[in-house]
Amino acid sequence: MDFTDYSGYELILSIGFLVLGFFFHAYITKTNAIAASKQSKAILTEAQKEADVIRREAKVQAKDAILRARENSERDLTAQRKDILDLEKRVVEREKTLSSKLDMLNTKEVQLTGRMTEISEHKEKLIGQQQELKKLIAEETSRIEDAAALSKEEARKTIMKRMEDELQAEANGLVRHVQKVAKEDAKKIAREIIATAIQRYAAETVCDLTTSSVSLESDDIKGRIIGKEGRNIKSFESETGVNVLIDETPEVVVLSSYDPIRREVARVALERLVEDGRIHPARIEETVAKVRQEIDETIRHAGETALFGLGLTGVAPELVHTLGKLKFRTSYKQNVLDHSIETAHIMALMATEMGLDAKIAKRIGIFHDIGKAIDHEAEGGHAVLGANLLRKYGEDRIVYNAVGSHHEDMERESVYAVLCDAADALTAARPGARMEATDLYIQRLEKIEEIANQYAGVKSSYAVQAGREIRIMVEPKKFNDHGTSLLAKNIAKQIGNEVKIPGTVRVTVIRETRCVEYAK
Incomplete structure (x- = not known):
């Protein structure tokens, strides 16, 4: 390999490393970015949590601040309210003080006004007295001058x-x-x-509605009462002196007699005969005789009880027996014996108040209607009959005179007679004490109005309050004040003389003048 080839390989290798470094850098960068993103999210989450904590603490602190502020404001308001209430109390007290002072000033003003009025009246009176004195001096001077001649x-x-x-x-x-x-x-x-x-004396008002009827268990007993051919009923009527009325009224037999004692004897005897069941003339005679003795004993006992209750002694036995008969006597449905006892008590109380003898008053009161026990046996008013009976059996003159004169049938000789009349009227006039038929009541009212209407100048009259007052309208041109007074007296006197009344009748005369004009 030559150098030139070697340099190209290195270049390619360098470029490869550069590319690899770039990708590695990119990967590192991305990895860092991802890590930074996660870290930032964690930071954000933590910051959010801290922010929430801070926010909650801020809210709690804000609420505490608000509560403290509210308590402070309420405390301030309470203090202010208390100050206001104290101020109102002081104002109210000051107003009361001012009101009392104002009342005192008004009172003093009224007193001063009254005093000034009195002074003014006194001054006028003094002026009048001075004028009268001057007038008297002048008159005396004139008289002296006349006397000189x-x-x-x-x-x-x-x-x-x-x-x-x-x-x-x-x-x-x-x-x-x-x-x-x-x-x-x-x-x-x-x-x-x-x-x-x-x-x-507050006794109960007693109204005995005494009946004359006997109740039967069945109507079959009526035939036994009548008897064969009326033998039993005739014997019964003969023995008792009453009339036996048997009509179609179921299970009732009516007894009729003017004598209340006979009627009572007949009632008791018939009830016993019916109860016994043996009804024949012999049994009727025996039963009636026995009942009559019992009733007689009841009468005597009633008289003794009445006198003992009043503390009265020394009364003749005949008077005791006659007094007891009043137990079976009624007047306007009022039991006469109870009425007499009540009259005696009221008379005694009034006599005590007036310094009189209460025992004499009781004696007069209990005997004042004793004549009613014998008024069907003799002629005359019960007051006179009672007086004669009392005189016959040795009662004092003051007693029988008061009894005989309590309805003005005799001349009164003592104040006890007036007390007897007053007590009798009081017990009879009490509400519910007496009863009367409706037709008699209406007749009395009509009679009172008739008496008033017969006088000249009377326009109309009206009986009111159950006949205890009459109101009379008169023509004003025909009567003056004196005339109306005289008319009332005359009518009252005539009513008292002509009408039987329980108590008193008030006569009211009304004289009225009406003047009417019309404005146009």
Whole structure:
């Protein structure tokens, strides 16, 4: 090989090495690039993680800063709110203080105004007194001048006449004042006595609806009561003195008699006969006689119980028995014995308030209606019958006079008679104490209105409050104030004389003038 050939080979070899070096460099470069890329990605990932950590820490720190700022702001707001509330309290207290001061000022202003008014009135009064004094001085001066021309006797007569007129006027005024005060005091005392008596005695109102009927178990018993050819019923009516009414009403027999005791004897006897089942004339006679004795004992016991409850003694046995009969007597459906006991209690309480004898009052009250126990046996009013009965059995005059005069059938001789009348009216007029038929109630109202309408000048009248008041409309041109007062008195007097009323009737006269004009 020559040198020339050797140089070409080296060149090719050099070029090959160069190419190989280039590829190797390229490979190294690529490898480095890949490694650098991986390293950069790792760095980026680490940086991202650090950034996330920093971001989270920043967020936590920001939240802490925000919370601290919020707490500080809330603390500041609370302090400010407290300051505002304190300020409001001080303002409210200051307003209250100002309001109280304003009220005090208003009160003082009113007092000053009243004082100024009083001073003004006093000043006017003083001026009036001065004027009146001047007038009196002038009159006295004139009288002295006139008296200077009179003789001694004429002057004395003139002075005496003038003094007599003045004293008479003062006496009349004093009498009217005393009468007015006495009337007001009397009304007040009377109201207090009655109110105290009723308040202290608060008994239940009793309305006994006594019936005259006997209930039967079946209508078959009616035939046994009647008996063969009416033998049993005739015997029963003969023994008891009542009428036995047997009609189509199922399982009921009605007993009719004007005597409540006979009716009670018949009712009890018939119930026992029906219960026993043996109904014939002999058994009827035996049963009625036995029941009559029992009822008689019941009557006596009722009288003794009433007197014992009131603490009354020394009463004749006949009066005790007669008093007990009132247990079976009713007036307007009010049991008369209960009514008499209540009257006695109220009378005693009123008598005690007035300083009177309570025992006498009780005696009068319990006996005031005793005449109703015998009013079907004798003629006359029950008040007079009771008075005669009490006088017959030795009661004091003050007792039988009060009993006989409590409906003004006799002349009253003591204040007890007035108390008896008042207590009787109080117990009868209490709500629910008495009952009456509707037709009688309507008749009383019509009678009251009729009495009022018969007077000239009365336009219309209306009975109200269950007949306890009547309101009367009159023509204003035909009556003055005095005329209306006189009309009310006359109507009240006539109603009291002609109408039987429980309690009182208030008469109200209304005189009204209406003037109407129209504006155009």
